[in-house]
Amino acid sequence: MTLFVNHLTHLDVSLWCPTRGLAGASWLVDVELDGELGEDGMLFDFGEVKPWLKAYLDDSLDHTLLVPTRAPGVTVQECREGLSVRTTHSYPLEVRAPRQAFTLLPWAEITPERLADHLAAELSRHPPARVAAIRLQLRDEAIEGAAYTYSHGLKRHAGNCQRIAHGHRSRLHIWQAGRRQPAREAEWAERLADRYLVDAADLADAGEDEHLGRQAIRYTADQGHFSLCLPHERCVILPTPTTVEYIAAWLAGRIARESGQATRVQAFEGIDKGAIAEARP
Numbered sequence: 001m002t003l004f005v006n007h008l009t010h011l012d013v014s015l016w017c018p019t020r021g022l023a024g025a026s027w028l029v030d031v032e033l034d035g036e037l038g039e040d041g042m043l044f045d046f047g048e049v050k051p052w053l054k055a056y057l058d059d060s061l062d063h064t065l066l067v068p069t070r071a072p073g074v075t076v077q078e079c080r081e082g083l084s085v086r087t088t089h090s091y092p093l094e095v096r097a098p099r100q101a102f103t104l105l106p107w108a109e110i111t112p113e114r115l116a117d118h119l120a121a122e123l124s125r126h127p128p129a130r131v132a133a134i135r136l137q138l139r140d141e142a143i144e145g146a147a148y149t150y151s152h153g154l155k156r157h158a159g160n161c162q163r164i165a166h167g168h169r170s171r172l173h174i175w176q177a178g179r180r181q182p183a184r185e186a187e188w189a190e191r192l193a194d195r196y197l198v199d200a201a202d203l204a205d206a207g208e209d210e211h212l213g214r215q216a217i218r219y220t221a222d223q224g225h226f227s228l229c230l231p232h233e234r235c236v237i238l239p240t241p242t243t244v245e246y247i248a249a250w251l252a253g254r255i256a257r258e259s260g261q262a263t264r265v266q267a268f269e270g271i272d273k274g275a276i277a278e279a280r281p
Contacts (some may be wrong), residue, residue, distance in 0.1 A: 003043050004032045009054045011138070012270045013103075014151040014167035015066035015110045016074065023194045024167020026270035027112055029057060033134040044130045052128060053077050058121070061103040065095060066109045066115070076104060081225045090193035091231050092214065097263065098224040101163040112138035115198035141271050146172045146185035152197040152242040153226060155219040164217065164226035165196075168172065170274070173266035174255060177221040197242040198230070198235050244269035245277070252279035 011027045035043040065085070069076055070142030082098040095102075107114065118137040123134045155165035160166070172189050172273060174181045196217075204216040204227070215235050217229040239245040248267035256263040256279040268274035 001037055001043055001045070002034050003029070003031050005046070005050065005053075006030045008025075008050065009057055010271045011057060011062045012065055012166060012168050013061060013064055014165045016068060016071065016085075016087060016093075017090075018068075018073075018109060019090055020194050021087075022093060022151050022165065022167075022196060022230065024143065024169055025112075026152045026169040028084075028141060028271065030137040030139065032135040033131050035130045036132070038130060044128060049119040049131065049216040050129055053123070053230035056123060060119070061115075061123075063163055064101055064103045065163070065165040066105060066110050068102045068110050069104050070106055070108045071277065072108075073187050081227065091234065093230045094228070095165050096227045097164055097224070097225075100223065101165070101226070106255040112140075130131075140169065143171055145182060146189035147187040148172060149194045150195050150197050150236075151193055152239060153202075153217075153221075153228075154243060155199075155202065155217070155226070156241065158222065160223075162223055162226075164219070164228050168270040170268040170270060171266075172251075172268070174251075175264040176261045184259070186249065188255070191265075192236060194234070194235055195236045196230060197247065198237045200237050201241075201242045203229045203237070243275075244273075248275040248277035249279070252277040255279075256281045 004029045006031050008031050014022055014024050017023050025265060066083050075086045077084050079096050081096040083102055087093045115261045116138045120134045138147045147169060149167060149169045151165050151167035172185050174184045183211045200218055202217045202219045203220040213232050215232050216228050216229045237248050242266055248265050251267060252263050253263040258279045262280045264278045
């Protein structure tokens with residue numbers, strides 16, 4: 001007998017892609033569990049199994065940087081912050097952060113399918129009573145219209161959002177004169193795609209890296225010291241922290257000024273959550 005739970009939870013991560021570079025992702029998590037019926041006519045109590053599954057997923061790779069350690073140009077070594085991850089393809093990047101900010105995977109490339117199988121295997125090592133097998137599916141949210149992926153870190157966040165390289169795949173809705181603006185949504189989604197959103201207060205002197213066209217970001221948060229260095233063109237610098245509230249306000253202001261029209265922006269942070277802001281030129 002099999003029980004299933006669709007959209008048990010969702011995961012927000014960044015990953016290193018050999019072709020795209022640093023990319024944000026948000027995946028819905030579906031689960032199937034096999035087992036034998038008990039005397040109560042049930043496989044198991046969902047009230048007990050669901051929190052176990054969600055806690056494992058939230059405490060393992062959620063809000064981490066997924067690193068395929070066998071990808072071309074990827075090296076990982078210990079450093080004073082915890083771990084240093086360096087890349088050369090598709091562009092040079094270095095992330096230094098506490099160990100819990102990374103999920104290291106001995107693969108050449110990360111795919112949702114392989115990651116789901118890996119997580120199911122890990123969960124199956126110590127399953128709850130009467131659970132014989134576990135299968136997971138990680139899938140993108142179905143989005144009609146514009147969507148973009150970004151990475152960021154929030155040093156003032158009390159939870160795992162403080163990790164310097166986690167990300168999201170997000171919808172973007174823009175209204176002007178009471179109507180959605182699909183062309184503007186597509187334009188801004190393209191401008192923000194696979195970018196790192198930076199709080200200007202976290203910019204650091206890159207030294208030699210600055211002359212090579214790279215930007216350094218550094219901050220200290222409750223979990224430790226974090227730093228990131230990547231090409232200037234991969235960064236979008238905001239004058240504020242990169243919370244979704246400030247992202248929505250920044251987008252509304254920029255679009256209103258560039259278009260000369262009052263603008264309302266609904267910015268999502270991953271799946272089914274976000275902020276709305278309005279601005280006039």
